[in-house]
Amino acid sequence: MDPFLYLDRDTFVHRLDPRTKMLLLVGAFVLTFLFVNPLYQLVVFAVVIVFGAIARSLVNLKRIWFILVMVGLMTVILWSIFASGETPLFWFVEREAVLYGVAIALRIDITIIAGMIFLSTTRNEEIATGLVRIGIPYRFAFAISTALRLVPTIAATGSTIGQAQRSRGLDLESGNLIQRIRKNTPLLIPVFVSTIRSTNVFSMALESKGFGASPERTYFLQLSMGRRDALVLLMFAVLLAAALALRFAGYGGLEGFSR
Amino acid sequence: MKEAFTMWRHTQMVVLVALSAAIYAAVLIPFKGFAIIPGFTEIRPANVFPFVFGLLFGPAGAWGAAIGNLIGDFFGTLGIGSIFGFVGNFFLGFIPYKMWGAFFRRGENMEPTVNTGKKLAVYIAISILASAVCADWIAWFNDLIGFVPFAALGSIITVNNAVAGIVLGPILLLVLYPRVKRWGLLWTEIMRPDEVSAARFQTLGNLLMWVGGIGALVVGLAIGLGIYDQGFAAAGFAPTAGGAGGAAIGLALLPFLALIVVASFLLGGREQVEAAEEEAGAPRVR
Numbered sequence: 001m002d003p004f005l006y007l008d009r010d011t012f013v014h015r016l017d018p019r020t021k022m023l024l025l026v027g028a029f030v031l032t033f034l035f036v037n038p039l040y041q042l043v044v045f046a047v048v049i050v051f052g053a054i055a056r057s058l059v060n061l062k063r064i065w066f067i068l069v070m071v072g073l074m075t076v077i078l079w080s081i082f083a084s085g086e087t088p089l090f091w092f093v094e095r096e097a098v099l100y101g102v103a104i105a106l107r108i109d110i111t112i113i114a115g116m117i118f119l120s121t122t123r124n125e126e127i128a129t130g131l132v133r134i135g136i137p138y139r140f141a142f143a144i145s146t147a148l149r150l151v152p153t154i155a156a157t158g159s160t161i162g163q164a165q166r167s168r169g170l171d172l173e174s175g176n177l178i179q180r181i182r183k184n185t186p187l188l189i190p191v192f193v194s195t196i197r198s199t200n201v202f203s204m205a206l207e208s209k210g211f212g213a214s215p216e217r218t219y220f221l222q223l224s225m226g227r228r229d230a231l232v233l234l235m236f237a238v239l240l241a242a243a244l245a246l247r248f249a250g251y252g253g254l255e256g257f258s259r
Numbered sequence: 260m261k262e263a264f265t266m267w268r269h270t271q272m273v274v275l276v277a278l279s280a281a282i283y284a285a286v287l288i289p290f291k292g293f294a295i296i297p298g299f300t301e302i303r304p305a306n307v308f309p310f311v312f313g314l315l316f317g318p319a320g321a322w323g324a325a326i327g328n329l330i331g332d333f334f335g336t337l338g339i340g341s342i343f344g345f346v347g348n349f350f351l352g353f354i355p356y357k358m359w360g361a362f363f364r365r366g367e368n369m370e371p372t373v374n375t376g377k378k379l380a381v382y383i384a385i386s387i388l389a390s391a392v393c394a395d396w397i398a399w400f401n402d403l404i405g406f407v408p409f410a411a412l413g414s415i416i417t418v419n420n421a422v423a424g425i426v427l428g429p430i431l432l433l434v435l436y437p438r439v440k441r442w443g444l445l446w447t448e449i450m451r452p453d454e455v456s457a458a459r460f461q462t463l464g465n466l467l468m469w470v471g472g473i474g475a476l477v478v479g480l481a482i483g484l485g486i487y488d489q490g491f492a493a494a495g496f497a498p499t500a501g502g503a504g505g506a507a508i509g510l511a512l513l514p515f516l517a518l519i520v521v522a523s524f525l526l527g528g529r530e531q532v533e534a535a536e537e538e539a540g541a542p543r544v545r
Contacts, residue, residue, distance in 0.1 A: 111339050115341075147330055148281075
């Protein structure tokens, strides 16, 4: 199974410039932080879900639904214990604390789903090039994109070693979590050692291809922000302005809640 | 702190950042399902890597830890909390190599391994401190933005990090150190002394890092659990009758976090590079 979330689809969102998608992601974070009332958070949640549906990326929810549900439950439980309100609900739990917990659970889930949509519609190379174009130093962006590319390779090497040992009769599946970690650790050492060992060859290969030879560099992947990006950003700016106006008008808060 | 930026000049260090990040992320991801606080932290044996890579690869290990954690978040939990996950994990790899030199006298063997009792004790102490500092940043930010209370997250991250570092770290360090040294990949062998910050007030930096790291954790837990309630409310920080959490933690921890940053500038690293040069017999020419 591909560990990455990216879905190769031809949608309106996929065709947006990665910088636009980064701005939308930050905008979604701002939007969800404006409100502490669960009803308003539900509206933001619906906006993000509709955007995900347009991007045809909601299929990835199947991969993270467990995290989303557990985040929701744990957040409501934690804030019901640690926060306080004015209206008793049961035992020491107050109504406002539970509502706050629900709002925060929605907020966290919204940020995770927005992140998922971004990763489902943006390739690793686009993320790296987009980072450079917004001013992140090239070498830093290169390290991120290389690491992203190497993760499946390292995981696959580990898996191959594990399978080779299993075919020789090594039992890696039985036992509790600690016992399984103890059995797997010796198998992982060769993976780490061989990966680190490749550093010098990797560095020489990069330098032989002119890595860092010039402060300015060119890219195969050309990014351009067009009319489509401008339209989407304008629509989102209007939405954000409306949400800000609502919040400053006093809507979207939670009366009686205290931390 | 200087070396955290000058290291990007070296292609080998850039590659080490990428490889450290990839290894960290590759081991983090399979354990995403073993959650302690779902979406925020899980059982993380992979947390041994920031300590080990920090000691061996210096700033490249620190950046590798930060990027590796971010990539781990790419597999389902990318959100606003990832910002301080990046910062916290950077310090998890940064503190081990910065603090290491502060425990050894000039001329004393300061190779980053655990082949003596003193070195093992220093490693354990540094692991606990780095774990606390990482937890301070992440739990402080998550409490500030109202995601998870400091009391719930701070202690769990500290223990989770420290256990992985103390139990698995010495074994991994003993396995990797001789090989990394043989391949010439220790950060002290790649970087030049003038690229690394000199230790001007190392003892003070050492002290401030402990006060900042452990102090933030203790005060954050005390406020979060309401133990510090009355005295803190009297000082005018507590925003509500309850007094626990919220703006109180956000404000009270700021001086401690500032101490951590100040200590990062005071602690050196150049002495380790110079010691490596002396051991090699001559200054390196690149």
